[in-house]
Amino acid sequence: MTGAPPEDPPGPVPAAAVHALRGVSKNFGGVRALVDVDLDVHDHEVLAVVGDNGAGKSTLAGVIAGAYRPDAGRLLLDGAPVVLGSPGEARTRGIAAVFQDLALCDNLDVVENLFLGHESTRGALLDEVTMERQAWELLGQLGATVPSVRQPVRTLSGGQRQVVAVARALLGSPRVVVFDEPTASLGIRQTAEVLNLVERLRERGHAVVLISHQATDLQAVADRFVVLRLGRVGGEFDARAVGYEDLLAAMTGAALPTDRKSSR
Amino acid sequence: MSAVQQRGSLTQIELAGVTGLSPATVSNIVKELTSAGVLHTSPSTRSGRRALQVTLARNLGLVAGVHFGTRSLRVALADASMQVLADQRMPLAPDHRADTGLRRAALLVAEMVESLDARPEELLAVGVGVPAPVDVRSGRIATVGMLRGWDGVAVTDVLAEELGTPVTVDNDANLGALAETRFGAAAGHDAVAYLRVSHGVGGGLVLGGRLVHGRAGVAGEIGHVTIDENGPICRCGNRGCLETFVGAPVLLGMLASSHGHLTLRDVIARAQEGDAGCRRVLFDAGQHLGVAAANLCNLVDPEIVVVGGQLAEAGEILLGPMRTVVEQRTVPSTAGPVEVVASRLGAAAEVRGALAVALDTAGVSGSLGVTV
Numbered sequence: 001m002t003g004a005p006p007e008d009p010p011g012p013v014p015a016a017a018v019h020a021l022r023g024v025s026k027n028f029g030g031v032r033a034l035v036d037v038d039l040d041v042h043d044h045e046v047l048a049v050v051g052d053n054g055a056g057k058s059t060l061a062g063v064i065a066g067a068y069r070p071d072a073g074r075l076l077l078d079g080a081p082v083v084l085g086s087p088g089e090a091r092t093r094g095i096a097a098v099f100q101d102l103a104l105c106d107n108l109d110v111v112e113n114l115f116l117g118h119e120s121t122r123g124a125l126l127d128e129v130t131m132e133r134q135a136w137e138l139l140g141q142l143g144a145t146v147p148s149v150r151q152p153v154r155t156l157s158g159g160q161r162q163v164v165a166v167a168r169a170l171l172g173s174p175r176v177v178v179f180d181e182p183t184a185s186l187g188i189r190q191t192a193e194v195l196n197l198v199e200r201l202r203e204r205g206h207a208v209v210l211i212s213h214q215a216t217d218l219q220a221v222a223d224r225f226v227v228l229r230l231g232r233v234g235g236e237f238d239a240r241a242v243g244y245e246d247l248l249a250a251m252t253g254a255a256l257p258t259d260r261k262s263s264r
Numbered sequence: 265m266s267a268v269q270q271r272g273s274l275t276q277i278e279l280a281g282v283t284g285l286s287p288a289t290v291s292n293i294v295k296e297l298t299s300a301g302v303l304h305t306s307p308s309t310r311s312g313r314r315a316l317q318v319t320l321a322r323n324l325g326l327v328a329g330v331h332f333g334t335r336s337l338r339v340a341l342a343d344a345s346m347q348v349l350a351d352q353r354m355p356l357a358p359d360h361r362a363d364t365g366l367r368r369a370a371l372l373v374a375e376m377v378e379s380l381d382a383r384p385e386e387l388l389a390v391g392v393g394v395p396a397p398v399d400v401r402s403g404r405i406a407t408v409g410m411l412r413g414w415d416g417v418a419v420t421d422v423l424a425e426e427l428g429t430p431v432t433v434d435n436d437a438n439l440g441a442l443a444e445t446r447f448g449a450a451a452g453h454d455a456v457a458y459l460r461v462s463h464g465v466g467g468g469l470v471l472g473g474r475l476v477h478g479r480a481g482v483a484g485e486i487g488h489v490t491i492d493e494n495g496p497i498c499r500c501g502n503r504g505c506l507e508t509f510v511g512a513p514v515l516l517g518m519l520a521s522s523h524g525h526l527t528l529r530d531v532i533a534r535a536q537e538g539d540a541g542c543r544r545v546l547f548d549a550g551q552h553l554g555v556a557a558a559n560l561c562n563l564v565d566p567e568i569v570v571v572g573g574q575l576a577e578a579g580e581i582l583l584g585p586m587r588t589v590v591e592q593r594t595v596p597s598t599a600g601p602v603e604v605v606a607s608r609l610g611a612a613a614e615v616r617g618a619l620a621v622a623l624d625t626a627g628v629s630g631s632l633g634v635t636v
């Protein structure tokens with residue numbers, strides 16, 4: 001498929017879906033990473049994507065955030081078909097991602113990391129004072145406890161680095177924020193901070209897509225679950241009604257749910 | 265000692281007032297205990313006059329307070345003078361289970377102690393609040409079905425083994441009541457009735473400075489007072505309980521068709537912005553709370569009714585109608601209507617209460633180096 005959006009009319013998408021995937025497939029050298037995936041992402045909602053290693057979670061995150069171009073299927077933003085050529089293009093369309101490898105520059109301070117690459121997209125260089133003020137504002141909104149914005153990020157804890165990465169993703173007020181394995185390798189205190197952060201983002205109206213294999217962490221903040229198994233959607237559940245065993249069954253294929261308990 | 269411990273910090277003059285001892289005697293005792301390393305004094309001013317602030321010495325160790333809510337966990341650490349040194353909240357899954365929750369709490373306590381550069385053995389005691397009736401003698405959840413996944417769990421035993429310290433468990437609304445009485449909106453009052461209105465509805469009673477637990481910990485469960493004999497079935501198995509009228513799922517359910525999916529915080533924010541539907545829901549909730557509180561007042565005649573939990577953040581939108589109904593439905597008294605106020609400690613009330621019982625436990629078990 002080329003850059004042009006497909007000809008056929010978009011399928012039924014609930015008005016509230018900010019971002020939707022329809023029939024998305026993605027192969028990597030003959031390996032089918034995603035097969036015919038449908039997914040809706042809503043404002044003011046935390047969508048958790050759960051699955052075993054190799055279920056296609058990170059590929060899905062990449063497709064949503066413009067890092068991978070699907071081999072088949074459509075992406076719809078507010079119901080209109082789009083092609084996301086790069087994470088930068090996704091970002092300009094209001095989709096930001098916080099990936100596993102945080103991609104922060106260790107030797108730069110918090111302010112420098114936040115605005116790295118942002119100066120050019122804004123057309124004008126922001127002065128230091130404005131940048132520092134914005135940095136504090138953003139970190140404050142996220143309830144972050146960073147000692148100083150002029151501290152090199154290598155001196156920060158894992159949780160604080162995660163907050164800086166999220167703050168950077170939030171510059172330009174994206175509607176959709178995608179997290180790939182945000183609590184992997186974090187201690188319990190930092191995990192708590194990340195989960196609090198996800199809750200705050202939802203409260204502020206963002207659509208949050210949370211991708212992880214840590215079901216306990218996901219259950220703490222998710223509104224809706226999508227289970228991926230071998231690249232396919234293995235089940236969709238309302239988080240208030242789903243138990244750990246249901247998720248595990250859907251992840252391992254022990255009992256594929258027949259009724260899709262969708263919340264909306 | 266006990267007076268300093270309960271209030272965290274007070275001046276020598278206040279100490280004389282509280283204990284009934286002469287200022288000279290207090291001064292001598294304070295001097296003695298300060299040189300023994302038990303108390304710490306620092307100069308301060310009160311009403312423009314110089315005074316000596318008395319607290320417990322920091323090196324006496326730490327206590328932890330843990331509050332399990334319906335959807336979150338909160339852990340705080342404090343020193344022996346009740347100064348909070350660390351405070352961390354963490355979201356929990358709906359219907360979270362005791363084993364996962366207690367494990368997370370234990371890990372969080374341990375990491376927070378470490379973050380203060382303290383050794384694990386400096387942790388003297390842990391207080392825990394759970395949103396279900398607790399048999400405080402055994403430290404077990406005393407009911408079935410009120411907190412799914414926690415039925416009959418011996419919270420004290422599990423946590424004490426994980427952390428290697430004495431653990432005291434109580435109902436969360438009881439701990440909120442204790443905290444508001446010692447440090448909050450009900451300071452100086454007796455008796456105190458506390459209503460905690462959040463996901464569920466709980467309550468606590470403090471008589472003569474002590475919590476009322478009843479036979480097996482069910483005392484104060486105002487959420488399960490009958491409001492309508494023919495009302496909906498409650499999670500406790502009864503019919504028409506207060507909670508089936510003002511519990512968060514019920515309030516949110518009433519707004520679902522008109523307002524969509526909201527959180528309790530959304531409802532409060534919109535009501536404050538003037539949304540008529542949200543205001544109405546809170547107004548009605550206030551009236552229902554008033555009916556239940558009035559019944560309680562007619563039995564106990566407390567000096568003050570404190571309303572805590574997330575719904576209390578609605579302020580007068582909720583408290584106004586509640587106060588009116590309480591006034592209408594209580595026996596008129598020459599002392600005038602009972603005071604109905606919002607919690608002063610807010611979301612921190614329960615965890616502060618947990619810290620307080622932890623400190624009490626540490627004192628009783630002699631960990632503080634003195635018996636209080």
Ligand SMILES: [Zn+2]
Pocket residue numbers: 487488498499500501502503505507
């Ligand atoms: Zn009931």
